[in-house]
Each structure stands twice: as C-alpha cells, then as structure tokens.
Amino acid sequence: AQSVTQLGSHVSVSEGALVLLRCNYSSSVPPYLFWYVQYPNQGLQLLLKYTTGATLVKGINGFEAEFKKSETSFHLTKPSAHMSDAAEYFCAVSDLAGNNRLAFGKGNQVVVIP
Amino acid sequence: DGGITQSPKYLFRKEGQNVTLSCEQNLNHDAMYWYRQDPGQGLRLIYYSQIVNDFQKGDIAEGYSVSREKKESFPLTVTSAQKNPTAFYLCASSMLGSTEAFFGQGTRLTVV
Numbered sequence: 001a002q003s004v005t006q007l008g009s010h011v012s013v014s015e016g017a018l019v020l021l022r023c024n025y026s027s028s029v030p031p032y033l034f035w036y037v038q039y040p041n042q043g044l045q046l047l048l049k050y051t052t053g054a055t056l057v058k059g060i061n062g063f064e065a066e067f068k069k070s071e072t073s074f075h076l077t078k079p080s081a082h083m084s085d086a087a088e089y090f091c092a093v094s095d096l097a098g099n100n101r102l103a104f105g106k107g108n109q110v111v112v113i114p
Numbered sequence: 115d116g117g118i119t120q121s122p123k124y125l126f127r128k129e130g131q132n133v134t135l136s137c138e139q140n141l142n143h144d145a146m147y148w149y150r151q152d153p154g155q156g157l158r159l160i161y162y163s164q165i166v167n168d169f170q171k172g173d174i175a176e177g178y179s180v181s182r183e184k185k186e187s188f189p190l191t192v193t194s195a196q197k198n199p200t201a202f203y204l205c206a207s208s209m210l211g212s213t214e215a216f217f218g219q220g221t222r223l224t225v226v
Contacts, residue, residue, distance in 0.1 A: 009154055032213050043118075043204055043217035044157075051213050090156060094213070101147070101172070102215065104156040 002027045002093045006105035013085075014113045019063075019078040021108045023091035026072065032094040033074040034102065035065055037087050044090065050074060061085070086112045116141050120205050120218035126226050127192070127199065135190045135221045137205035144210045146188035150174060151202040151220075160203075163188055164210060192223065200225045 003026045013019050025031055032051050036044040048059025055067040061084075065076045074091060088109050092102040118139045127133045137146065145164045149157040159172030163182040177196025182188055188207075192199045202222050208215040 004156075006156075036217075041123075041202075041220065041222065043120075043219045044206075045217070046214060049213060092157075101159060101162060102157075104149075104158075106154055106156040 002031065002095045002103045004091050004093050004103055004105035006091050006108055008108060009106065010109045010111065012111045012113055013081045015083060016080050019076070019081045019085060019110065021076040021089050021091075021110070023065075023074045023076065023105060024072055025074060025091070025093045027093055027095075029095075033065075033067060034092040034094070035059065035063070035074075035076050036090045036092060037061075038090065038107075039087050047076070047089070081110075081112050083112050083114065086110055118205055118207055118216055118218035120203075120221050123219065123221060125221055125223045127223060129225055130194045132191055132193050133199075133223065135192070135203055135205075135223070137188045137190065137218060138186055139188075139205075139207045139216075139218075140186060141207060141216065142185070143207035143216070144185070145208045146182070147206040147208075147215065148172075148178075148180065148188070148190045149204045149206065151204060157204065160190065199223055 005024045034049045035047040048057045050067045058064045063078045090107045091105040121136045147162040148160040161180040163169035179191045204220045205218040206215040
C-alpha cells in the first residue's frame with residue numbers, strides 16, 4: 001500500500017525566507033504525487049502534481065517540487081515566503097495511474113513570521 | 115459555476131443519532147470520495163464510488179454508510195455506530211483516469 005511521510009507538524013518560516021516542506025513516499029508502483037494546500041475551514045486546493053515527464057514541477061503561488069525517485073521524495077519549496085502562505089500543506093500519493101484513491105501525509109501547518 | 119457543494123458547513127449531532135452529510139457535484143465526474151480529517155492525522159478515506167450504484171470501503175468505513183443513486187450525489191451517513199464522529203469531513207470528485215481530484219469546502223461535524 002502507498003503511504004506518505006511528512007515530518008514536523010508545524011513549520012515556522014520568516015517572511016521572505018525559503019519555504020521547504022519535506023515529503024517522502026512509499027509505493028510499489030510508479031507514483032503519482034501531489035501537494036495540496038488548505039486554508040482554515042476550507043477544502044483542499046491542488047498546488048502541483050507529478051505524473052510523468054519532467055521531475056521539477058511548478059505550481060501555483062510560486063511553489064515548486066522535485067520528484068527524486070532515488071530518494072523517494074517530493075519536497076515542496078518556495079524561494080520567498082509571503083504572509084498569505086500561512087496554511088496547512090498536504091502531500092499525497094495515488095495508488096494507481098488515474099486512480100484518485102489518495103493516501104495523504106499528516107500535513108504541515110506553516111506559520112509565517114513577519 | 116461548476117464545483118462540489120457540501121452542506122451543511124457546520125453540523126451538530128446528539129450522541130446516538132444518525133446524521134447525513136450532503137455532497138453534490140456538477141462537474142460530470144464519475145468518481146466521488148469521502149475523507150475524514152482530524153487534527154494532525156491528515157485525511158483518511160472513508161468510502162469511494164467510481165460509478166452509479168457502486169461504492170467501495172476505504173480505510174475507515176466502520177460506522178459510516180453511503181449511497182450513489184445519482185452521478186451528481188454521494189451522501190454520507192454517520193451512524194450511531196461511529197464512536198468518535200467529531201471531525202471535518204471532505205468530499206471530492208474526479209474523472210476516471212484523471213490525476214486530479216477536486217474537493218468541496220467541507221462539513222464540520224460536532225457531537226454534543
């Protein structure tokens with residue numbers, strides 16, 4: 001079964017500093033990988049996804065992630081944090097191509113310090 | 115506008131009562147999903163359905179039931195058998211073969 005590990009439930013970052021959220025996955029088949037963002041009391045919004053092809057994926061709001069098969073990782077980065085980036089971020093993996101039976105990590109709550 | 119609508123946004127239930135959460139989509143998506151979210155636990159899959167009149171249990175189906183009588187609708191019933199129902203519930207949908215799921219705004223259920 002697929003699974004995702006996100007370490008550090010709360011992440012504090014200064015405004016203007018690098019945002020780095022780590023995601024490691026376990027999958028017996030080539031994975032489809034996703035990052036979602038959630039604002040308080042709202043649903044999830046897709047930030048970016050990796051399916052096939054280019055391993056560096058760019059998403060919305062200046063975020064990007066790199067798929068590294070050798071490290072089974074899909075870390076999320078943003079060069080300069082903005083106050084509006086304060087939210088919860090989830091990494092997810094799907095178990096079959098095109099099957100959205102997603103397995104989620106436990107999430108990272110990002111706090112941006114002015 | 116196309117999207118997924120969950121209602122109500124907030125729901126209070128007395129212990130021992132069943133309650134049904136609504137999820138409607140007008141995206142013409144084949145597949146629909148219910149997830150439960152608890153603080154620090156991420157999202158866990160309750161049930162999913164890929165076609166009308168068919169659905170499968172997810173990882174935490176005990177104490178829940180669903181129906182899929184129409185393509186647009188996938189209601190979730192939280193039964194009295196669910197011992198810890200207080201949580202945030204999220205509905206999602208996707209096209210079969212697609213790599214993207216779209217989420218509703220969620221329903222926060224509180225047992226009082």
